[in-house]
Amino acid sequence: xxxxxxxxxxxxxxxxxxxxxxxxxxxxxxxxxxxxxxxxxxxxxxxxxxxxxxxxxxxxxxxxxxxxxxxxxxxxxxxxxxxxxxxxxxxxxxxxxxxxxxxxxxxxxxxxxxxxxxxxxxxxxxxxxxxxxxxxxxxxxxxxxxxxxxxxxxxxxxxxxxxxxxxxxxxxxxxxxxxxxxxxxxxxxxxxxxxxxxxxxxxxxxxxxxxxxxxxxxxx
Amino acid sequence: xxxxxxxxxxxxxxxxxxxxxxxxxxxxxxxxxxxxxxxxxxxxxxxxxxxxxxxxxxxxxxxxxxxxxxxxxxxxxxxxxxxxxxxxxxxxxxxxxxxxxxxxxxxxxxxxxxxxxxxxxxxxxxxxxxxxxxxxxxxxxxxxxxxxxxxxxxxxxxxxxxxxxxxxxxxxxxxxxxxxxxxxxxxxxxxxxxxxxxxxxxxxxxxxxxxxxxxxxxxxxxxxxxxxxxxxxxxxxxxx
Numbered sequence: 001x002x003x004x005x006x007x008x009x010x011x012x013x014x015x016x017x018x019x020x021x022x023x024x025x026x027x028x029x030x031x032x033x034x035x036x037x038x039x040x041x042x043x044x045x046x047x048x049x050x051x052x053x054x055x056x057x058x059x060x061x062x063x064x065x066x067x068x069x070x071x072x073x074x075x076x077x078x079x080x081x082x083x084x085x086x087x088x089x090x091x092x093x094x095x096x097x098x099x100x101x102x103x104x105x106x107x108x109x110x111x112x113x114x115x116x117x118x119x120x121x122x123x124x125x126x127x128x129x130x131x132x133x134x135x136x137x138x139x140x141x142x143x144x145x146x147x148x149x150x151x152x153x154x155x156x157x158x159x160x161x162x163x164x165x166x167x168x169x170x171x172x173x174x175x176x177x178x179x180x181x182x183x184x185x186x187x188x189x190x191x192x193x194x195x196x197x198x199x200x201x202x203x204x205x206x207x208x209x210x211x212x213x214x215x216x217x218x219x220x
Numbered sequence: 221x222x223x224x225x226x227x228x229x230x231x232x233x234x235x236x237x238x239x240x241x242x243x244x245x246x247x248x249x250x251x252x253x254x255x256x257x258x259x260x261x262x263x264x265x266x267x268x269x270x271x272x273x274x275x276x277x278x279x280x281x282x283x284x285x286x287x288x289x290x291x292x293x294x295x296x297x298x299x300x301x302x303x304x305x306x307x308x309x310x311x312x313x314x315x316x317x318x319x320x321x322x323x324x325x326x327x328x329x330x331x332x333x334x335x336x337x338x339x340x341x342x343x344x345x346x347x348x349x350x351x352x353x354x355x356x357x358x359x360x361x362x363x364x365x366x367x368x369x370x371x372x373x374x375x376x377x378x379x380x381x382x383x384x385x386x387x388x389x390x391x392x393x394x395x396x397x398x399x400x401x402x403x404x405x406x407x408x409x410x411x412x413x414x415x416x417x418x419x420x421x422x423x424x425x426x427x428x429x430x431x432x433x434x435x436x437x438x439x440x441x442x443x444x445x446x447x448x449x450x451x452x453x454x455x456x457x458x459x460x
Contacts, residue, residue, distance in 0.1 A: 118307075120303060120305050120307040121307060121309065123270055123301075123303070123307065124301075124303065124307035124308075124309070124366075125309075125321075126270070126293075126296065127268055127270065127296055127299070127300075127301035127370075128296065128297075128300075128320070128321035128325065128369070128370070128373060129293050129294070129296040129297035129321060129325040129373060130293070130320075130321060130324060130325060131293055134324055134325075138320060138324065139309055139320075142311050143309075143310065143311050146311070
């Protein structure tokens with residue numbers, strides 16, 4: 001086995017892997033920020049009394065949850081341009097896929113967290129003369145947000161790993177770079193192991209940050 | 221101050237209030253008693269529109285609650301409410317619980333709200349708890365904070381929804397004491413309660429409700445010593 005794998009040689013490919021890491025992080029961060037905004041909007045839609053808002057939110061969530069990310073990515077990159085006549089850059093498409101996909105799951109997280117806040121909290125706020133929006137903003141949201149953090153962390157990690165699927169729509173992210181290198185230099189073991197370790201470093205860092213936030217918010 | 225005419229309230233097919241007529245005057249303390257499921261709490265919650273009114277008229281402080289043009293938030297600023305389960309905001313400290321509505325609704329400055337809050341905490345005997353979180357307080361202390369929170373809006377009327385029912389027996393007294401003090405200061409109060417001793421001592425008038433209607437009303441002396449309705453007698457025999 002000695003000398004069969006050239007681990008030191010991985011260093012030569014760090015610039016390419018670094019580029020991949022950059023795109024993976026870029027798409028994850030922007031995608032998840034937009035995803036969180038979508039999730040907050042459609043999560044509130046799911047508890048809205050407005051039938052149209054509720055209907056649109058439900059359709060969005062069910063369609064996205066009911067189809068694979070890989071299909072969504074390919075559809076947005078290859079099929080959507082044929083409908084709209086507008087070509088999207090692969091990185092843009094990648095961000096859209098992560099945003100739209102995570103948004104649907106985050107919407108359910110938001111809905112669950114908001115609904116888990118006892119009805120009495122809203123009644124107490126309203127009985128003091130606060131408006132519906134003030135009650136949501138000062139009483140329900142802060143409490144709900146704290147409860148969202150563990151499931152949000154879960155979703156963020158899933159979405160970060162999902163970015164690896166974007167290699168099929170030519171996004172130059174980590175997995176794409178890894179495949180490119182491995183197929184040219186036949187060092188699959190070294191490169192794919194390195195790629196896996198990179199993903200692990202990202203997700204472990206995120207877990208750590210989320211745990212810190214959770215601790216910070218749990219002041220009582 | 222409050223005028224209720226032929227108030228009906230249904231939850232779906234189930235009619236909980238079957239025609240309530242009642243008037244509550246300024247500075248009056250009205251206690252509402254009756255068995256569970258008689259509609260006491262629903263009646264109280266209709267007075268600040270936590271429950272919508274199915275039919276009938278309710279006028280509070282000159283506002284017609286049935287009128288779509290009435291700004292319900294305006295009405296609620298004048299009507300304080302204390303809940304059975306306290307419903308303090310667990311993510312805010314005691315003083316923040318009290319300061320929130322005066323700042324956001326009455327537009328008081330932070331300092332004014334804090335000053336008012338501390339004064340009220342002193343009144344309910346909890347000056348030392350201002351910076352504590354509700355979870356570290358006993359039930360009786362939490363309920364006193366809830367009373368202070370409602371008073372911080374300087375309401376004209378206070379509604380109490382079984383304020384001592386969730387408390388350990390030894391903590392009931394401290395909450396009733398605060399309420400008694402409030403009554404003595406001339407606050408208009410509607411109290412749904414199972415504390416017959418409190419009703420007898422503090423109430424100006426007692427309503428006995430059963431099956432969605434007011435069975436009997438009168439001064440505490442009459443209701444507790446000389447009830448005319450058989451249902452009232454039966455109920456009082458059980459609880460006294």
